[in-house]
Amino acid sequence: MPVPLLDLRAQNELVRHEIAEGLQDLMNRSSFILGSHVSEFEKEVAAYAHTKYAVGVSSGTDAQLLALMALGIGPGDEVIIPTFTFFSTAGVVARLGATPIFTDIDPSTFNMDPSSLSSSLSPKTKAIMPVHLFGQIADMPTIMNIANGSGVPVVEDACQSMGARGWGREAGEWGSMSSFSFYPTKNLGAFGDAGLTTILDDDSLFKKIKRLRVHGMEPVYVHHEVGINGRLDEFQAMVLRAKLKHLESWHEGRIRNATWYLDRLAHLDADRIELPSFKIPQGRHIYNQFTLKIKNGQRDAFRAHLGTHGIGNAVYYPICLHEQPCFAYLGKTQGQFAHSEQAAREVVSIPVYPEMNHQQLEEVADVIESFFH
Ligand SMILES: Cc1ncc(COP(=O)(O)O)c(C=O)c1O
CATH class of the missing domain: 3.40.640.10 (Type I PLP-dependent aspartate aminotransferase-like (Major domain))
Incomplete structure (x- = not known):
């Protein structure tokens, strides 16, 4: 599906x-x-x-x-x-x-x-x-x-x-x-x-x-x-x-789905896949994106695997701003913002929209698990 x-x-x-x-x-x-x-x-x-x-x-x-x-x-x-x-x-x-x-960015957030x-x-x-x-x-x-x-x-x-x-x-x-x-x-x-x-x-x-x-x-x-x-x-x-008028219930749906993924995927090897973490006090993450990090240069293979099984995904963002051709005049070099560059190589966002049903969540999680087994 x-x-x-x-x-x-x-x-x-x-x-x-x-x-x-x-x-x-x-x-x-x-x-x-x-x-x-x-x-x-x-x-x-x-x-x-x-x-x-x-x-x-x-x-x-x-x-x-x-x-x-x-x-x-x-x-x-x-x-x-x-x-x-x-x-x-x-x-x-x-x-x-x-x-x-x-x-640079904090790699955990x-x-x-x-x-x-x-x-x-x-x-x-x-x-x-x-x-x-x-x-x-x-x-x-x-x-x-x-x-x-x-x-x-x-x-x-x-x-x-x-x-x-x-x-x-x-x-x-x-x-x-x-x-x-x-x-x-x-x-x-x-x-x-x-x-x-x-x-x-x-x-x-x-x-x-x-x-x-x-x-x-x-x-x-x-x-x-x-x-x-x-x-x-x-x-x-x-x-x-x-x-x-519906925004709060949509946020709740995204948070519910994200919480479900975090629980279901927690057993996967953290050296190969990093799940998003949220530790801010008195806070709320509203998961406009649910973004994973796929380690060891495996992101493209992971995305191909999701694609083969019909799971939508996207990379936000594949190129850092200091590496964009239009900003070459600023003279920034590779390696200057190491955490950002690593994120650009590793991130992939998966479906988390509020109307996803349980079967769809299970499907996404099964396909992700099957990549790592
Ligand atoms: C972080 C961030 N900043 C700015 C924008 C620009 O918004 P818009 O696409 O409505 O111009 C976007 C939207 O794509 C965004 O995600």
Whole structure:
């Protein structure tokens, strides 16, 4: 029985009626840009993430870009990011003419290792962007300590981690701003591209982001600065509001499946396969991905084995950011970020979506076990 990496059809059934009605209503009102769905969704996410403000935007990438633009980041500035993550975190820094400063990850969490943070700081550092990868919050108490000590703002990349928690606080509740993505494969996914920037409590950053989202315009046709067209569509906000009501139960389903895998696969040889671990106090991993590490150069063979048995899987991410061709000008060499490079060689994510039934979980676990026996 094939098991896909993700199957959104069951989720869509749950909200089909509400979204169909919402679409009829939108067509009747013919109001598609920055309407009540966007403003209500912004309030709902701000409440969810425990922030004062939220601004709906066109993607997670634009959420990151707008946060850095609001801080005035540009040529000559540096922004510290992990090298093992999705491209956009470095892309937005470079797009603004600033320099991404890469750091290595903690191999047990895949998140930024704060121990190298202090040595990465310089007088040019204008922001630190930790990523909460795969649904797990980064070591925010340590990162915030270092950032606050040096007066550098923190912009969280919570694109994979809406609802993740650690040390009693939500993803998005730490830095001065945070980015969220509603790309369809996220735990809360739109019917296309969508994103959101939260602002912890700073009124002027909130006003700036709202203005930058509409070409720096305020009032209409008066442009104080050059912004972007970064608006969240009313249609996507309507879809996201319908789905947000189910997000907690979807998180619970993912956690249930992950817990089941961790128990069922615990007997496998840790020298050959490493399961994800979660040790953060007062925390919650929301498993946007359930990511294994396959040791001894066996990952490709493992993936081929899963593929032969119809088990969906993917590698997030096969190439570190410092090794991307577009960043060759930064002159980083192989071996400089050893944990990240090793993760890029070993990781593979397997199905963990909430609607998986017991038979599907058993099937995935059986196929994994059969590779190691
Ligand atoms: C960690 C991370 N950061 C940023 C992004 C960018 O989000 P989007 O694809 O919505 O632009 C993503 C989504 O793919 C992501 O996973």
